[in-house]
Amino acid sequence: MKRFASIALATAIALFLHGCAGWQSALDPKGPAASELAWLIWFFTGLCAVVWVLVMIGLAAPLMMQSRERLEPLVLDAGADNRKLRVVMTAVGLTAVILVGLTLLSFFANRTLAAIGSDAALTIRVTGHQWWWEVRYEDATPSRILTTANEIHIPAGEPVRLLLTSTDVIHSFWVPSLSGKLDLIPGRMNVLDIKADKPGVYRGQCAEFCGAQHANMGTFIIAEPRAKFDAWWRDQLQPASAPMSDEAKAGKDLFLKRPCVMCHKIGGTPAGGTVAPDLTHVASRQTLAAGTLTMSRGNLAAWIADPQGVKPGSHMPVVDLSGDELNVIVAYLEGLK
């Protein structure tokens, strides 16, 4: 029954994903920053297209008068080109005017972008790792600080401040339908303000080459109504749910005995590793391995059994598990909603 449910869930997610082709598109903006940028992109594109067409007309016209004969070259005296000089200087002048205009436009767009997050109430620290995202919700109350991975829940319609940094190499945080990208650089902290106009799921991806699995470093922004978001935060703060079935109980014991605990943390258990994603509520996420696989029992098993097959070069080692051991661990993780 459970298996059936997970397949159904996976299918539902797959269908949902399918319906969202273009959901990582800069031309399909879902927030104020991306809208501003999309407008800028269209304006520049339109203007550039006009300029290009004009140049092509200027190029095509003399070709109409082309000659098939070899002609005697024309040796000019100085001063014969005065009329043409005026035309060229006018064109150069127009170029300069257009460029000044576009520069000013860029300045103003920059100001608009900077204003978006000036009153952000929520601060999320996003740390890049090879090849996943650590997401930490800051709060004045230490007990309310929440750490999760790869998926970022935000309240829809509210500006959110992201603090971006990295622990290893340079990554770049990019969710095109919400905002432009900004790098995560070790030793530095960058600030990116984002806002989603409406609830929805927006995909993002690392945009700075960061090694073997740069291609599989996806992320999701999940924008929800405020109440739902608060409820989600409350749930996430809870320690991991206790295993229900005997199978899952055995899985928990095995998890704690195996090297898994060296890297992963599960809240409310002795597992306290910090170099890999926090698994406290792993099954509540939509995907596994930073957007690589949809979350399902089968994919969990595939990922644990052969991480190097799914993400070659990733830092998740192959842990030697028998079929039964794999089954119970998956049963345990699957219950961590």
Next chain:
Amino acid sequence: MSSADLTSERDLPPEREASAKGDIAPGRDGPRDTGMDDASLHRWLARTWRTPAGIIGALSSVDHKVIARRYLITAFLFLCLGGLNAVAMRIQLSGPQRGLIGPDLYNQLFTMHGVTMMFLFAVPIVQATGIYLVPLMVGTRNIAFPRLNAFSYWVYVSGGLFAWVSFALSMAPDVGWFAYVPLSGPEYGPGKRADVWAQMITYTEVSSLAVAVATIVTVFKQRAPGMSLDKIPLYVWSLLVTSFVVVFAMPAVMITSTFLILDRLVGTHIFNPAEGGDALLFQHLFWFFGHPEVYIIFLPATGMVSAIIPAFARRPVFGHLGLVLSLIAVGFLSFGLWVHHMFATGLPKLGASVFTASSMMIAIPNGIQIFCWLATLWDGRPVIRTPLLFVLGFFFIFVIGGLTGVMLASVPLDLQVHDTYFVVAHFHYVLIGGAVFPLLGAAYFWFPKITGRMMSERLGRWHFWLALIGFNAAFFPMHIVGLWGMPRRVYTYPAELGWGNINLFISAGAVLFFLSFVLFAFNLVHSVLKGAPAGDNPWDAGTLEWATSSPPPSYNFARIPVVTNVEPLWAEREPLPVATGLRVDARELIISTVAEAHPDIREKSATPSIWPLLAAIAVGGTFLYSIFTPWAIVWGAAPIAVTLIGWFWPKGDPEDEE
């Protein structure tokens, strides 16, 4: 002109010869070309300037044309290798989640593609074209520092082998051609891959610097009498400006790669933020070179356009002075915009905006160039042949690349398209449209001068249309898929994002584009063997390289021409006036003044020598060894010293040997 030891049969009054003779000529005097009949003049010069026989002789050659031919062929081979890399990548990306090429190989592929195209193809081939043409176009008998020139070729080819052998051994760099730290640093770039990148970059740039220095001196000091600064052909101007850009930009990347190898090999912490270093320093240094690099490739291509358009529009180029000033302006400005590669690193907003303005500004001199060329075509009655076709293709493509460059210069807009396929599309439009299309036009244009035969016009047209269609099919859709969110340097992508079909189309275009080069290679070989004989000046062009035979003799010109016009062959129409007084039994050149090109002194050009090759081997061995241990610098110093001593060992006055 007071110290001149030369006479022009036209410019100088004959009585000056007697008074000037003996003023500067060092040592014993030999037979001179003054008054010598043509047959014995050719015999003398051929003996004096020949490349020695045998394999050792061939390896000792210091003839700029021999070296340039080797350079051109080698660079073309590297182009084919880099193109094969690209095709392999496009096959992997032709559909979502293809499993043909895994991340390890894919990352090596795109790194080698970038490294090969930038360092082993683009820069060497534009410099090689310059090595061939600049001495001919300024009317001298060899490039300045011919042995340094030979050395540069050996360094270049061994640097290329170094990279490609490491690729064959699966230890090619896999950190991108930009090799950002910390990914390429000691902690995250294990193995020897990033070391190969660092040392290969430093090493091959030695060759670029050597060519740049030789070009600058050739242009400033070896111009034919009368070729004052305002009469230098635009192609030569473009190489001159490029060479200055090389001299100032290349050291920046050599410093970058040297800092990197120090971090990796010696344990310094220049780029390590944990120890007070800075990862962004790498990017600043790299792009301080990396942006001018684009213009190092593009400026010579504009020179080619400025040579081809007048020849086929049948009139001198419009706005010669404006074009020269634009070249110089672009050279200067190219150093002021490196930061637009770093907008996404989170630099202070005001500073970034300044770079928006400076990046936009460089469009003005580039615009001036475009408008002047259009004006030239407007006034002429263009004769459309393959070289001009490629120049028209250049306009079609490059203008798009230039305009998307304006888009990238805008800080906010760049934040959406930076590091996506939009940028991949942009710089291929700039580099292929702006440099490769003019280069292909130049290949058809100057091939008769180099080989004495014409290339097939019919195959040329097929090549052009195949290249134009293939190129646009491959690269135009990349703008779109970039805006749809596809980042670059990914070896795969999920099917759900809907990028599959467009990528299949791109890959098909890439294969088509590659096939156009296969056709070009066939045309090259076919024309070398069976092309129609070209004659001295098949296009009836105006500049000096067309004044000598095709292919030119080892000494370039039997008598050094005197120049009175930018297109001397058009202005005179009768045999050019010549300067005489050079010795024929020694490799004498005219050294002229920088501004006016008055003949100043006679100077001897270097004789063939095997030492540049041996020196390149010693330097190359040292660099190769240095990816394993810093002690290589100590042990390598000895053979380098020996070869340099051999190279510069004084042999007495070469006149005594003749």
